[in-house]
Amino acid sequence: MATTQTPQVTVDEVLSELAALEDPKVRAVNERHGDDHGVNLSKLRAVAKRLRTQHELAQELWATDQTPARLVALLICRPKAFPREELDAMIRQTRAPKVHDWLVNYVVKKSPHAEALRVTWTADPDPVVASAGWALTSERVRKSPDGLDLPGLLDVVEAEMKDAPDRLQWAMNETLSHIGIEHPEHRERALAIGERLEVLKDYPTPPNCTSPYAPVWIREMVARQRAT
Known part of the structure; x- marks a missing residue:
């Protein structure tokens, strides 16, 4: 039986895809809530769904300090793989409300x-x-x-x-x-x-x-x- 392989992509490829999804109207709405990006979240989730779980890629995306990339990172990481110190550092690096919300709800709540x-x-x-x-x-x-x-x-x-x-x-x-x-x-x-x-x-x-x-x-x- 054939197995489905997780697509191997680079950080730059993900960033380019997210940049292409940037929508000024979405950004205007998001900025009213303190979020500095213009990517429709349904489309962003579709990107993450295609990438599936890739913890190392997630860490690399987080390190870009770009809000859309960090949101994807939080969807494709392994929450239990983060040591306590890394989660503590991540929350202190987080200022965009949506990143903060997803980090707490999708990652920290699942952490030991x-x-x-x-x-x-x-x-x-x-x-x-x-x-x-x-x-x-x-x-x-x-x-x-x-x-x-x-x-x-x-x-x-x-x-x-x-x-x-x-x-x-x-x-x-x-x-x-x-x-x-x-x-x-x-x-x-x-x-x-x-x-x-x-x-x-x-x-x-x-x-x-x-x-x-x-x-x-x-x-x-x-x-x-x-x-x-």
Whole structure:
């Protein structure tokens, strides 16, 4: 039976392909969200799907410091192959929001070092790094809360979220909301914190989408849970 071979390509070939996909209209939209590229993500994913898993190529693409190349890298790497120190360095090199999001969700969450990095990053003075720690904390609140100090997390959110930079504030708000959604014993306090701080209360929310404002988000998701 014939086997399908992973295409062997160079970094320059991938960069050329991504450059050819650059669309000024897509860039204009992305730049409004802080992302410095103009490649349609569906087309970028198609490139990665064709390349399949190639960890060494992923590392080379990451080293280019180009956002589209880094996004492809995160899709074709082996998450468990990164040592802790490399993941820590990568999060500190990441400033484009989409790269940051994909690095945390597609790579770090699958790493055996996720918990150690969560603890380290949450306490980091760099708010972008700290936001990654809080994103991992939200994941634990939802999926494996045993051992987490939920009242202590609410203490930190209550004291620091209001004045946190945007990305860190968003991640802390997610943790607050998931505590309220998943843990009934802390729901009343989570709602009270959200109502008092009013973080994201006026965030523009499209029709048929749930507001990220914690009291609305918590109540909506709890209602859905009760309806099923």
